[in-house]
Amino acid sequence: xxxxxxxxxxxxxxxxxxxxxxxxxxxxxxxxxxxxxxxxxxxxxxxxxxxxxxxxxxxxxxxxxxxxxxxxxxxxxxxxxxxxxxxxxxxxxxxxxxxxxxxxxxxxxxxxxxxxxxxxxxxxxxxxxxxxxxxxxxxxxxxxxxxxxxxxxxxxxxxxxxxxxxxxxxxxxxxxxxxxxxxxxxxxxxxxxxxxxxxxxxxxxxxxxxxxxxxxxxxxxxxxxxxxxxxxxxxxxxxxxxxxxxxxxxxxxxxxxxxxxxxxxxxxxxxxxxxxxxxxxxxxxxxxxxxxxxxxxxxxxxxxxxxxxxxxxxxxxxxxxxxxxxxxxxxxxxxxxxxxxxxxxxxxxxxxxxxxxxxxxxxxxxxxxxxxxxxxxxxxxxxxxxxxxxxxxxxxxxxxxxxxxxxxxxxxxxxxxxxxxxxxxxxxxxxxxxxxxxxxxxxxxxxxxxxxxxxxxxxxxxxxxxxxxxxxxxxxxxxxxxxxxxxxxxxxxxx
Numbered sequence: 001x002x003x004x005x006x007x008x009x010x011x012x013x014x015x016x017x018x019x020x021x022x023x024x025x026x027x028x029x030x031x032x033x034x035x036x037x038x039x040x041x042x043x044x045x046x047x048x049x050x051x052x053x054x055x056x057x058x059x060x061x062x063x064x065x066x067x068x069x070x071x072x073x074x075x076x077x078x079x080x081x082x083x084x085x086x087x088x089x090x091x092x093x094x095x096x097x098x099x100x101x102x103x104x105x106x107x108x109x110x111x112x113x114x115x116x117x118x119x120x121x122x123x124x125x126x127x128x129x130x131x132x133x134x135x136x137x138x139x140x141x142x143x144x145x146x147x148x149x150x151x152x153x154x155x156x157x158x159x160x161x162x163x164x165x166x167x168x169x170x171x172x173x174x175x176x177x178x179x180x181x182x183x184x185x186x187x188x189x190x191x192x193x194x195x196x197x198x199x200x201x202x203x204x205x206x207x208x209x210x211x212x213x214x215x216x217x218x219x220x221x222x223x224x225x226x227x228x229x230x231x232x233x234x235x236x237x238x239x240x241x242x243x244x245x246x247x248x249x250x251x252x253x254x255x256x257x258x259x260x261x262x263x264x265x266x267x268x269x270x271x272x273x274x275x276x277x278x279x280x281x282x283x284x285x286x287x288x289x290x291x292x293x294x295x296x297x298x299x300x301x302x303x304x305x306x307x308x309x310x311x312x313x314x315x316x317x318x319x320x321x322x323x324x325x326x327x328x329x330x331x332x333x334x335x336x337x338x339x340x341x342x343x344x345x346x347x348x349x350x351x352x353x354x355x356x357x358x359x360x361x362x363x364x365x366x367x368x369x370x371x372x373x374x375x376x377x378x379x380x381x382x383x384x385x386x387x388x389x390x391x392x393x394x395x396x397x398x399x400x401x402x403x404x405x406x407x408x409x410x411x412x413x414x415x416x417x418x419x420x421x422x423x424x425x426x427x428x429x430x431x432x433x434x435x436x437x438x439x440x441x442x443x444x445x446x447x448x449x450x451x452x453x454x455x456x457x458x459x460x461x462x463x464x465x466x467x468x469x470x471x472x473x474x475x476x477x478x479x480x481x482x483x484x485x486x487x488x489x490x491x492x493x494x495x
């Protein structure tokens with residue numbers, strides 16, 4: 001049987017897979033490669049509100065300047081991806097302690113001066129001082145490893161942009177349809193991976209009507225962009241470590257009172273409150289009166305929020321959100337042309353975990369995005385790690401093609417992709433966990449809880465981050481991501 005052969009096969013039809021396919025299809029040195037894009041089985045998407053280009057999904061991403069520039073180079077410019085740029089973040093805890101997110105303000109003031117001179121106060125002051133000194137040491141280490149504020153991101157005053165995940169996928173899918181060197185296998189699932197001499201043999205299954213169609217294709221390089229539950233990663237036994245966070249994220253969109261929430265220009269902000277059981281964020285969307293909610297909380301509470309919402313008691317969930325956001329008023333209804341009608345967005349929830357593969361590359365195979373690493377959505381930066389994977393992997397493949405070696409040259413992928421990205425991503429995962437840890441100090445310090453000083457623990461956490469403006473703070477607002485990434489090879493992309 002004659003099998004169709006490709007230089008590169010990409011598995012996964014999400015943001016990262018589409019971005020990688022688009023970049024490879026258009027970039028210098030790789031635009032002559034034959035590329036297959038294998039999308040999973042097509043399912044009805046219930047996460048939209050409305051239909052068509054104006055629909056709003058409940059899954060969003062906060063893009064850094066690096067990711068924005070990548071998308072601007074590979075997107076369909078006739079219909080650009082809608083981006084809600086934001087100019088700041090408002091972060092506070094449930095006791096009203098605010099986090100200073102001004103990257104230019106480095107002064108630190110501890111919470112200890114007003115504690116008094118008792119033995120307990122002196123002990124708390126000592127503990128707090130030790131925590132802060134430890135954080136400062138971490139700060140210096142991370143800065144030495146390349147984490148810092150990227151000035152290019154804020155040239156126009158913005159920190160980044162919130163985008164609808166569906167908009168990225170839809171735009172880049174249109175890009176791929178126009179590429180002669182890309183074959184789209186929509187609605188196809190990868191069922192097995194084999195070796196046929198020096199190439200990978202892939203068995204695909206596609207549902208056509210009521211029948212299942214199977215076919216085999218081969219490729220020089222298989223790239224897994226198939227998400228956190230990656231079939232490729234599991235089938236090929238990539239070693240990894242993972243830990244489940246004791247949290248689950250509840251997500252939906254809400255309408256807001258535009259008179260109470262800044263909606264335009266430099267008044268566009270992201271809001272986030274850290275509660276005892278996790279953070280809840282309110283993010284802008286492409287529609288001025290709609291905000292995206294990501295509520296990370298105890299799994300049982302997230303599941304209860306979802307079931308309550310879906311059982312027709314949406315107003316009950318919105319009312320609880322309003323007690324958190326206060327004057328950022330969430331409203332249950334919008335005024336249509338005909339009458340005032342209650343319209344609720346879909347809702348969902350998903351478990352949270354940290355996952356990191358110990359290897360990104362095997363002979364003829366590479367992992368990108370969530371297939372290689374997963375993080376807490378607290379700072380909304382998981383997709384940015386994936387986009388930097390794309391940038392670095394394109395660079396590695398370009399080097400192989402330019403030198404005349406195999407597209408999936410193992411040594412090149414190891415040195416130019418895995419070595420660079422593993423170190424960068426591990427460092428970023430550590431930064432996010434450090435932020436999560438200082439906000440949840442109260443959960444680990446029984447003495448403070450017993451003395452009724454849980455709020456003090458969170459205050460210490462706030463001050464630790466305030467004391468570290470060039471790493472933990474900028475990691476939280478997304479400006480510490482890949483400041484050293486080289487994008488010169490992406491500039492060769494032909495639009």
